[in-house]
Amino acid sequence: MSALGSLPPVAKRATPSAGTPATVALSAAGVDWTAHPYTHDPAAESFGTEAATALGVAPERVLKTLVADVDGALVVAVVPVSGTLDLKALASAVGGKRAAMADxxxxxxxxxxxxxxxxxxxxxKRLRTVVDASALEHDTVLVSGGRRGLDVELSPADLVRLTGATTAPVGRP
Incomplete structure (x- = not known):
């Protein structure tokens, strides 16, 4: 299923007994996904940009997972690494008034x-999740596989379904 071109994919795990909680969840759900490990550089300034560069993927397809506090409740926002999270838009998307990045x-x-x-x-702990609407423009997207140096590629529809997310324009270019 890999849409990365010449990058050799790592086959999805056959059983959900090994891997990170993210890869275990993907295997258990039975969706198509591909693991893309890369060598993490501890000196990298941006984890998401590092992943996009290391994997040779357009930054618009690589999504970062951010945790915010919206009116006292933690909320996950998934936005392209090529942009930033619009905190006001996130608060609005979940019916809140004020959002700030979580500790x-x-x-x-x-x-x-x-x-x-x-x-x-x-x-x-499953948190309320909002995926930026731009993710739906791609056949596949990449998100963290649960550790630095590992991204997983899957369809945005599967990402939304498996996280129970809503979609909204919460990212800014």
Missing amino acids: PALAERTTGYVVGGISPLGQR
């Missing part, structure tokens, strides 16, 4: 992932 330590404890490896899939 990174709280995001890590709640999702079970480390910053730079937070996946929208397989989180410890």
Whole structure:
């Protein structure tokens, strides 16, 4: 299913017994997905841009997972790495008034992932999720596979379905 061209995909796992919580969730759901590992550079300034560059993928197709606090509740926003999260649009998308980025330590404890490896899939506590509407323009998108240096490629429809997300224009170029 890989749409990355010459990049050799790593076959999806046959059983959900190994991998990150994200890859386990994907395998258990029975959807088509492809793992794309890359060598993470600890000095990289942007995890998402690093992934897009390392994998040779347009940054509009690589999505970053951000955790925000909307009126006291944590919410996940999934937006292209080529842009930024519009906090006002996120608050509006979930019926809130005010949004701010969540404390990174709280995001890590709640999702079970480390910053730079937070996946929208397989989180410890399922949070309300909003996927930027631009993701639907692509046949496949890439999101964190649950650790730094691993992205997974899947259809945006499967991403939305598996996370229980709504879609809204929450990203800014």
